[in-house]
Structures are given as C-alpha cells and as structure tokens.
Amino acid sequence: MSTSLSHINPSDYVYFSPKTANGCAGKPVKIHKDLAVAFITAVNPKSQEGQDAVLKIEQLTALAQDTQTQATGNAAVKTKDVGCLTVSYTIAQTQGDRIPTVYITNFGQAFRSDEEKSGLYSARQQSYDLDIVKIQELPIKKNENDKVNRMLFISGLAPNIDRAGQRGAARLGVHQFNLFYTNGKDMKEMGAWSHTSSTKISTELAKIFNNYSGENITVFVEGYGAHVLNSALPQIKDLSKFSFAIENPVTNITSLISHIDEKRGKYHSADIVKIYPGHTDLPEFNASKAALAYNRLWLCNKVSKIEIGHNYAAALVRLYQDISVPANKIEEGQSYKHPNEHKAHLTKNIPLNTGTFIESINKMATWR
Numbered sequence: 631m632s633t634s635l636s637h638i639n640p641s642d643y644v645y646f647s648p649k650t651a652n653g654c655a656g657k658p659v660k661i662h663k664d665l666a667v668a669f670i671t672a673v674n675p676k677s678q679e680g681q682d683a684v685l686k687i688e689q690l691t692a693l694a695q696d697t698q699t700q701a702t703g704n705a706a707v708k709t710k711d712v713g714c715l716t717v718s719y720t721i722a723q724t725q726g727d728r729i730p731t732v733y734i735t736n737f738g739q740a741f742r743s744d745e746e747k748s749g750l751y752s753a754r755q756q757s758y759d760l761d762i763v764k765i766q767e768l769p770i771k772k773n774e775n776d777k778v779n780r781m782l783f784i785s786g787l788a789p790n791i792d793r794a795g796q797r798g799a800a801r802l803g804v805h806q807f808n809l810f811y812t813n814g815k816d817m818k819e820m821g822a823w824s825h826t827s828s829t830k831i832s833t834e835l836a837k838i839f840n841n842y843s844g845e846n847i848t849v850f851v852e853g854y855g856a857h858v859l860n861s862a863l864p865q866i867k868d869l870s871k872f873s874f875a876i877e878n879p880v881t882n883i884t885s886l887i888s889h890i891d892e893k894r895g896k897y898h899s900a901d902i903v904k905i906y907p908g909h910t911d912l913p914e915f916n917a918s919k920a921a922l923a924y925n926r927l928w929l930c931n932k933v934s935k936i937e938i939g940h941n942y943a944a945a946l947v948r949l950y951q952d953i954s955v956p957a958n959k960i961e962e963g964q965s966y967k968h969p970n971e972h973k974a975h976l977t978k979n980i981p982l983n984t985g986t987f988i989e990s991i992n993k994m995a996t997w998r
Contacts, residue, residue, distance in 0.1 A: 638720070638722055638724050638733055640724045640725055640726055640727075642662055642663060642664070643660035643661060643662055643663065643733060644660060644661065644663050644986060644987045644990075645658065645659070645660055645986045645987065646659045646660065646661050646687055646688065646734070646986060646987050646988055647659075647684070647688055647986050647987065647988040647989070648986060648989075649688045649691070650687075650688055650690070650691055650732075650986075651986065652727070652728055652729075652731075653728075654691065655691065656691030656692050656693075657690070657691050657692075657693055657721070657729065657730060657731060657732050658691070658727070658728075658729070658731045658732070659687065659688065659690050659691055659731070659732045659734065660731055660732070660733050660734065661687075661733075661734040661987050662733075662734065662735055662736070662825060663987065664824055664825055665734070665736070665737065665822050665824060665825055666987060666990060666991050666994065667824055667920055667921075667923070667924045667994065668737075668822035668823050668824040668825065668920075669737075669822070669991055670920070670991050670994050671823075671880075671916065671917040671920045671921075672714070672715060672737070672739040672822070673713070673714060673715065675988065675991050675992050676992065679713065679714060682713040682714075683712055683713035683714060683715055684988060686712035686713050687712050687717065687734070690710070690712075690717075690719065690732050690734075691732070693721065693732060706720060707719070707720050707735060708720065714739065714740050715737045715738065715739060715740070716737060716738040716740075716818060717734050717736070717737045718734070718735050718736040718737065718738075718821065718827075719732050719733060719734045719735060720732075720733050720735060721733070735825075736821040736822055736825050736827055737821060737822050738818035738819060738820070738821050738822070739817075739818060739822070740814070740818060741787055741814035741817050741818060741854075742789065742814055743787070743788060743789055743790060743813045743814035743815075743817075744789065744790040744791060744813060745813065745815075746790065746791040746811065746813055747764070747813070748811055748812045748813050748816045748831045748834075749764065749810070749811065749831075749834060750764070750765050750766065750767070750768070750808065750809070750810050750834075750838055751763060751764055751765060751791070751795075751808070751809045751810075751811060752765045752769075752806070752808060752809070753783075753795045753798060753799065753806065753807055753808070753809045754805065754806045755799065755805040755806065760792065760795045760796060760799060762791060762792065762795050762809065765808075767838060767841055767842070768782065768808055768838060768841075768842045768844065768847065769808075769844070770842070770843060770844030770845075771844060771845065778844070779804070779806045779807050779808065780844070780845060780846065780847040780848065781802055781804065781807040781808060781847065781848050781850065782807070782808045782809075782810060782847060782848070782849045782850070783797075783798035783801065783802060783807055783808065783809050783810070783850045783852070783855075784810045784835075784849065784850070784851045784852070784855035784856075784858055784859055785797060785798060785809065785810065785811055785812070785852060785853075785855050786852040786853020786854040786855045786856075786878070786880070786914050787814075787817070787853055787854050787914060788811070791809075791811050791813075794809065794811050795809055795811075797852065798850070801850060801852065801877075802850060810835060810838070810855075810858070812831055812854075812855070812858050816829065816830075816831045817854060817857075817858070819831070820832065820857055820858065820861050823854070823857045823880050823881045823882065823917070823921060824881075824882050824921075824924060825882075826857065826860050826861045826881065826882060826885065827861060828861055828862075828864065828865065829861060831858070831861075832858065832861035832862040832865070833862070833865060835858060835859070835862040836862040836863075836865035836866045839862070839866045839869070839872070840865075840866060840867050842871060844871070845871070846871050846872070846873065847871060847872055847873075848872075848873050848874075848875065848898055849872050849873070849874050849875070850874075850875045850877075850898075851874060851875065851876045851877070851879065852877050852878060852914075853877075853878050853879070853880050853914030853917075853918065854880045854881075854914055854917075856876060856879030856880060856881040856883075856886055857879075857880055857881040859881075859886065860881040860882060860885055860886045860889070863885075863886070863889035863890070863893070864889065866889075866893060867893070868893055868894060869890060869893040869894055869895030869896075870893075870894040870895070870896075872895050872896070873895070873896040873897060873898050874890060874895055874896070874897055874898060875897070875898035875899065875904075876897075876902070876903045876904070877903075877904045877905070877906070878904070878905055878906070878914050878915055878918040879903060879905075879918060879921060880914045880917045880918050880921050881921060882921070882924070882925065883903060883921055883922065883924070883925040883928075883929060884925040884928045884929070887902065887903070887929075887932065902929075902932070903922075903929065905918055905919065905922055
C-alpha cells in the first residue's frame with residue numbers, strides 16, 4: 631500500500647483496544663480515528679473473520695523492539711497482513727507517548743478479481759460479445775468525419791474485466807465506451823475508502839485526464855470506482871471538459887465532490903450522487919450507504935443550496951434518516967433543515983473521543 635506520511639497528529643489517533651493501550655506489555659498501538667467507519671464495511675468486528683483481524687492487529691504490540699524512534703516528519707511507513715486486511719503503519723514517539731508507538735495510518739481490504747492489468751480499455755459490442763482492448767489514452771477527433779465515443783466508465787468491484795465491461799454496457803446502454811478497470815490487487819493498494827492514498831494506478835488515471843484534449847466527455851463512476859477516481863483527483867489539473875455521473879460511491883464523498891468542484895468539473899444531472907439498490911449483484915451497496923452516512927450532513931447542506939436539486943435534497947434527507955451508521959466526522963447534535971417540510975433533523979452519532987477504537991466500532995457495527 632502506497633502511503634505517504636509527512637507528520638503524525640496525535641489527536642487524530644486513538645488506542646486500538648485496551649490490550650494495546652499505554653502501560654500494557656509491548657508497544658502501544660494507535661489507529662487513525664477516521665478509519666472507523668471504513669473498518670466496519672471491510673470486516674464485521676463481531677464475526678470470526680473480524681475477530682481474527684482484531685486479534686492480529688492487537689498482536690502488533692510484539693513488533694521487533696529494535697526499531698529506533700524516528701522523527702515523525704521522516705517516519706517510514708511499512709505494511710503487514712492481518713487477516714483479510716493489510717495495514718499501513720509506522721513506529722514513532724510523539725507528544726504524550728511514553729515509549730515508541732505503532733501508528734496505523736491506513737489499511738487495504740482484500741478483493742478477489744482476475745490478474746488482468748488495471749488501466750484504460752476500449753469496449754465495443756460485437757454481436758453477443760464485448761470486445762475489450764487495452765488503449766493508452768482517451769480517443770479524440772482527428773478530423774470532422776471521425777466518430778469517437780465520449781463516455782468513460784470507471785468500474786467498481788468486479789470479479790474480472792469482462793464483468794466490469796458488462797456492467798458498463800448495462801449502465802450506459804451503448805455499444806461502445808471507454809473503460810477504466812482496476813483489479814483487486816490494485817484496489818487494495820489504495821487503502822481504506824475513508825482515507826484515500828495515491829498509487830501507481832491512480833497516477834495513471836490522472837495522466838489520462840490531464841492528457842485529454844478532445845471535446846467534453848461524460849465520466850460514469852460506480853461503487854469503489856469512486857475511490858479510484860478520488861485517489862487520482864489531487865493529481866488532476868483541470869476538469870472543465872468532464873461531467874460526472876456518480877452512483878453508489880464508496881469513498882470519502884466530501885473529498886470527491888470538493889475536488890470536482892475545485893477543478894471546475896460538472897455533473898451529468900442535478901442529483902450529483904445517486905445511491906440506490908440497483909443491480910442486486912453489486913457488492914458495494916451497503917458500503918456505499920456507510921460512505922453516505924460518513925458524509926451525510928455535508929452532502930445535505932450542499933444539495934440544499936442547489937435550487938434545482940430540492941427534490942433530490944428531500945430524498946437524501948430520507949436516506950440520511952434511514953441509515954444508522956454513525957459518522958465520526960460529524961459532531962453529535964448538529965441539525966439540518968429539511969427544504970420542504972420546514973423542520974430540522976438532528977444528527978445522532980457515537981463520538982470517538984472516549985474509550986478505544988475497537989469499543990467504538992463494536993457499537994457502530996450493530997447496523998450490520
């Protein structure tokens with residue numbers, strides 16, 4: 631997992647569990663608090679798989695004691711497999727630490743898929759088959775008679791590239807489109823969806839956007855494909871030629887939309903983001919609801935300011951009320967005024983400022 635670490639802010643981290651707290655045997659273990667909601671979409675802490683991951687994270691206290699304390703500005707990030715996760719961590723001693731401490735900065739989730747190379751492809755319907763061919767850049771018109779497709783589908787999780795292409799064809803309803811595919815291994819490298827990391831694949835996607843000089847193009851994003859796009863956005867210079875249709879996004883939605891707005895991107899419809907059951911075989915739906923909960927107040931406030939989006943704002947508020955996953959970034963007790971019913975909805979969350987990380991997510995995991 632590619633993770634850069636310029637500094638550690640101790641207030642952003644909490645002890646993982648009582649077994650890893652300061653004063654226990656071995657190194658203390660702390661984890662970034664913003665990983666909590668993503669953690670319960672990656673593993674159920676109350677399942678056997680989840681308990682295995684928790685146990686192995688607690689065992690990080692036994693990391694070799696000969697690791698020297700490093701200045702936090704130059705702390706080396708390492709990775710370690712713990713059950714179904716790969717955690718990124720560094721060992722440092724910051725303000726308040728009695729001894730060198732293991733800081734978990736990010737984690738990646740294992741996804742099963744084929745070994746097809748991630749990247750940009752051209753997908754074309756041929757009789758009953760979809761012909762998928764690797765390309766280097768989005769096609770542009772070279773003369774007035776050229777006909778080029780101006781659609782890019784960034785797929786979410788898929789067991790193989792053929793299935794990703796089939797989903798794109800069903801989603802777009804066209805015979806030809808561009809497909810950006812990310813295999814399970816590269817998806818894992820991007821880390822938790824709430825804590826985006828830049829990787830080789832996200833750099834490749836950014837290059838595709840930056841090199842495009844053709845006519846306006848529509849980008850359709852699905853599921854974890856939003857996480858792929860979000861990891862690329864900091865490297866993208868300008869989005870004025872792109873409009874986005876985002877469905878069931880699994881990412882830090884606030885960051886995604888903020889970057890699109892900052893770089894002059896547009897939206898395919900007034901809805902901005904759609905979250906719906908849709909295709910029953912999509913594995914991202916529950917994770918997408920959690921991502922919405924993580925950023926729900928910010929989204930509600932944003933869509934309420936868009937005059938043509940009042941109906942969508944009302945629908946989003948209903949979703950917001952139906953989802954019981956706490957979002958640790960939202961302060962408890964904030965209110966959002968419904969645009970049509972003239973009444974306020976109060977946010978209710980479990981804050982992470984007490985207890986330990988694992989105690990908090992065990993409370994959150996009741997939604998499952």
